[in-house]
Amino acid sequence: MKINVPQNIITALGLLEKAGFEAYAVGGCVRDSLLGKTPYDWDVCTSAKPQETVAVFENYRTIPTGIKHGTVTVIIDSPIEITTFRVDGEYLDNRRPEQVSFTAELKADVCRRDFTVNAMAVNREGEITDICGGMEDLEKRLIRCVGQPQKRFDEDALRIIRALRFAATLGFEIEEETAAAIIQKKNLLNNIAVERITAEFSKLLKGNCGKILVNFGSVFNVFIPQAEITEKIAFQVEAAPCELEIRLAVLLQNLNSGAAAELLKNMRFSNGIIKSVQELAEYKDILFVAEKPCVKRVMNKIGVEGAKRLALFKEAIGLSQSDELIKMIDEIEGVQECYTLSRLAVRGCDLSEIGLADRQIGKALHALLECVISEDVVNEKTALLSCARGLKLG
Numbered sequence: 113m114k115i116n117v118p119q120n121i122i123t124a125l126g127l128l129e130k131a132g133f134e135a136y137a138v139g140g141c142v143r144d145s146l147l148g149k150t151p152y153d154w155d156v157c158t159s160a161k162p163q164e165t166v167a168v169f170e171n172y173r174t175i176p177t178g179i180k181h182g183t184v185t186v187i188i189d190s191p192i193e194i195t196t197f198r199v200d201g202e203y204l205d206n207r208r209p210e211q212v213s214f215t216a217e218l219k220a221d222v223c224r225r226d227f228t229v230n231a232m233a234v235n236r237e238g239e240i241t242d243i244c245g246g247m248e249d250l251e252k253r254l255i256r257c258v259g260q261p262q263k264r265f266d267e268d269a270l271r272i273i274r275a276l277r278f279a280a281t282l283g284f285e286i287e288e289e290t291a292a293a294i295i296q297k298k299n300l301l302n303n304i305a306v307e308r309i310t311a312e313f314s315k316l317l318k319g320n321c322g323k324i325l326v327n328f329g330s331v332f333n334v335f336i337p338q339a340e341i342t343e344k345i346a347f348q349v350e351a352a353p354c355e356l357e358i359r360l361a362v363l364l365q366n367l368n369s370g371a372a373a374e375l376l377k378n379m380r381f382s383n384g385i386i387k388s389v390q391e392l393a394e395y396k397d398i399l400f401v402a403e404k405p406c407v408k409r410v411m412n413k414i415g416v417e418g419a420k421r422l423a424l425f426k427e428a429i430g431l432s433q434s435d436e437l438i439k440m441i442d443e444i445e446g447v448q449e450c451y452t453l454s455r456l457a458v459r460g461c462d463l464s465e466i467g468l469a470d471r472q473i474g475k476a477l478h479a480l481l482e483c484v485i486s487e488d489v490v491n492e493k494t495a496l497l498s499c500a501r502g503l504k505l506g
């Protein structure tokens with residue numbers, strides 16, 4: 113079995129070899145190529161020390177990305193991360209060590225990697241080196257720790273959530289001993305920086321996560337105890353559109369909007385994500401049917417994107433269908449129908465001119481907008497002004 117290595121990676125590997133070093137593409141790119149997927153990026157590992165790598169690529173732009181950890185980025189068409197073969201230093205507190213030491217051997221480098229399917233290397237010719245049995249596990253579609261699972265999770269507990277993440281994104285099972293160690297060591301996740309957990313958890317949620325959420329509920333319970341993950345909810349999450357906001361909202365559907373927002377804030381999700389999920393939680397039970405006035409009221413509150421997201425969310429939790437709603441939202445937006453004050457054919461000054469007092473104007477504009485949305489009045493200035501004259505504003 114051979115892999116198609118892209119030209120810029122062949123160039124990088126070739127230059128390192130010509131200078132007398134070993135060099136391979138390694139990790140996710142090998143795994144994804146073997147699965148017939150286009151790798152997101154290609155990481156290179158080499159026996160060259162960082163300074164030696166810089167010297168090899170003297171004719172290219174290099175960036176000292178993480179010299180301490182052995183990583184140099186070289187720009188050949190696109191950025192390529194080149195990392196010196198290394199073994200990790202001593203593990204303290206179940207986190208990856210600050211200190212690493214370099215080694216001349218590929219074997220040591222792949223053996224410190226997390227899972228067998230992530231521990232394969234490929235040379236310039238596309239030939240695979242598989243020291244840890246990654247190929248066999250890839251064929252069996254299994255996530256298995258390199259080495260002894262408990263020890264590997266003790267070393268770096270982030271691997272616990274990474275295992276679940278890869279199982280979800282690749283649609284793999286977790287090998288038995290690895291699975292048992294995940295459950296046994298789950299509480300070590302408490303020692304991991306929450307944003308690192310969140311990064312992996314976000315990728316997990318966007319994968320085929322139903323079965324993982326169910327089977328490893330006790331692991332998720334360590335960092336999101338508030339979320340009650342039933343089987344029904346887990347599979348609703350998996351069936352929902354692959355948007356983090358929607359999937360989170362489905363997962364947290366039993367929390368009120370304040371509780372959901374607090375949980376997400378503690379997990380350091382971005383403000384944008386928090387805002388969207390909070391909005392979905394808040395409008396979950398609002399009347400939202402495929403009739404123009406109703407759809408426009410929702411669009412008025414949460415905008416075009418918000419309304420579409422809400423339609424998808426409500427469908428995901430079994431409350432309504434989204435197709436007709438989304439079609440109607442597009443129709444309304446497509447011809448710029450009026451559902452906000454900014455599109456109303458009169459402004460405050462127009463109402464002032466026909467004699468409304470300043471304190472009445474805000475109220476009057478909202479009342480007119482509601483008349484337009486309910487299709488009682490057309491959105492034209494004359495019609496709206498005559499309607500305004502008839503308003504009882506107190």
Ligand code: ATP
Nearest residue numbers: 138139140141152224225226227230231268270271
């Ligand atoms: P993705 O396509 O999601 O980026 P990836 O396999 O490239 O998948 P990364 O998180 O980018 O995953 O890590 C790159 C490689 O580094 C992995 O394939 C693995 O070999 C190694 N690795 C990353 N994190 C760890 C860890 N915590 N412990 C051991 N090895 C790790």
Ligand code: MG
Nearest residue numbers: 140152153155
């Ligand atoms: Mg990667």
